[in-house]
Amino acid sequence: MALIDFHCHAIPPAFVDTLRRGKLAEVLELGQDDRLTFHAPAGIAIEPDMRLRPNVYDGDLILAALDDMRLDGAAISSPPEYFMYWARPQDGLEIARQINDGYAAWRERHPARLMPLATVPLQAPDLACRELRRAVSELALAGVAICTHVCGRELDDPCFEPFFATVAELGVPLFLHPQNGGDVARLAHYHLWNVVGFPFETTEAVARLILAGVFARHPTLKVVLAHGGGFLPYQLGRIEHAWLHRASLRTRCPLPPSAYLRQIYCDGLVHSAMAARLLINVLGADHVVPGSDYPFDMGSKSPLDPLFAAGLTASTLAENAFRLLQRC
Numbered sequence: 001m002a003l004i005d006f007h008c009h010a011i012p013p014a015f016v017d018t019l020r021r022g023k024l025a026e027v028l029e030l031g032q033d034d035r036l037t038f039h040a041p042a043g044i045a046i047e048p049d050m051r052l053r054p055n056v057y058d059g060d061l062i063l064a065a066l067d068d069m070r071l072d073g074a075a076i077s078s079p080p081e082y083f084m085y086w087a088r089p090q091d092g093l094e095i096a097r098q099i100n101d102g103y104a105a106w107r108e109r110h111p112a113r114l115m116p117l118a119t120v121p122l123q124a125p126d127l128a129c130r131e132l133r134r135a136v137s138e139l140a141l142a143g144v145a146i147c148t149h150v151c152g153r154e155l156d157d158p159c160f161e162p163f164f165a166t167v168a169e170l171g172v173p174l175f176l177h178p179q180n181g182g183d184v185a186r187l188a189h190y191h192l193w194n195v196v197g198f199p200f201e202t203t204e205a206v207a208r209l210i211l212a213g214v215f216a217r218h219p220t221l222k223v224v225l226a227h228g229g230g231f232l233p234y235q236l237g238r239i240e241h242a243w244l245h246r247a248s249l250r251t252r253c254p255l256p257p258s259a260y261l262r263q264i265y266c267d268g269l270v271h272s273a274m275a276a277r278l279l280i281n282v283l284g285a286d287h288v289v290p291g292s293d294y295p296f297d298m299g300s301k302s303p304l305d306p307l308f309a310a311g312l313t314a315s316t317l318a319e320n321a322f323r324l325l326q327r328c
Helices: 013-020 059-068 089-109 125-137 158-170 197-211 232-245 257-263 273-283 305-309 314-325
Strands: 004-009 028-030 036-038 073-077 143-147 174-177 223-225 264-267
Touching: 004 059, 004 174, 004 264, 004 314, 013 028, 013 089, 059 073, 073 174, 089 125, 125 143, 125 158, 174 197, 197 223, 197 232, 197 257, 232 257, 232 264, 232 273, 257 264, 264 273, 273 305
Parallel strands: 004 073, 143 174, 174 223, 223 264
Antiparallel strands: 028 036
16 A cells, blocks of 8 residues: 655646636736736735746656655645635636646546545535536546635535535545635734644634534545644644533534544644654544645655654555545
8 A cells, every 4th residue: 555645735737837828817827937926815825925836736846756755646636825715606617627637637647646636616615516526526536625714704604515515425535724814914924824824724624514513414524634633633622621511512513522533634744753643642543644735845855754753654654545545
C-alpha cells in the first residue's frame, strides 16, 4: 500500500491556460509576472502578493516533490482560493468542471500517484451535487474538497444538507480546508489569519457539523480535516462538556461529540511530535493520514517525520489512506 499525501494543493495546466486567456477575469485575474488578483468579497482573507508558480501546476514538479517527501502519491485538491465561492453559480460550475476535467487527465496519466479530489460550486448546492456525481462517476475522481464556509454561510446551514447526503451516498472522502471569513482585520498582523485563523476555522466548522447532527444523519460520511484538525483534538473535552451541560446542544446531536470521531480523520500536519502524539491519542492511530500542504511555506517538506517520531508506522499511514480511498 502507498503513502498518500491528503493535503497537497495543485491546479491542472488546462485551467492555467484558461486564466492566461483572461476567461475568468471577473473572479480571478492573472497579471504581469503571473500575479494573481482574486476578486473576493471583503472578509475573505487572501494571501497578499500571490503569484502563480509552476510548482502548483507542473505535474513533474509535483511528483518530484512527493518523491522528496518520501510519499508515493497525493490526493490533490485546489488551493482554497481557487474554490472561488464568490463567483456566480454558473461561473462557479464552469470553474469546477474545468478543474475537474484537468484533474481527470492528470489521474489518467498517473493513476497510481495522483488521486484528485473534486472541486465543486458549493455556493449553489444543487450544482455542487450534480458536479460531484459527474466527477466521481464519470471522471473517477477520488473524493471532494471544500472550504469551512461559503462566503459567510456556515456548513450547518440546511441548504448544504443535500450535498453532505450526496457525499455520503457516493462513499468518497470529504477533505475540509479552512478559509478565513468575518472580521479578518483582527488577524491581519503576524500572519495570524493563517497561523491562528485557519485552525480556528476548521475547529468551528467540524464542531458545527457534529452539533448540528450532520454526522449523526449520515453515518457513512467521512471527513478529513486539515492541519491536524485545528484545535479539535485539544478542545474536544470542552465541546463534550458543553454537550453534557447545555441541553440545546443535544437537540440535533444525539450522542456525545466524541462518538463521531469514527467518521473524522485528520492530516498529520502539526509540525511537532508532541502535537502528533496528542492527535493520535484523541483520534486513534487509524484516523491520521499524511499531509504536507504542498507547495506553501506553512506546509512541511518532511511531513512524515513528526508522525514517525510519535510512533506511527508507514504501514499504518498507508492503510488509513487506503480505507478512505478504497472506492477508487
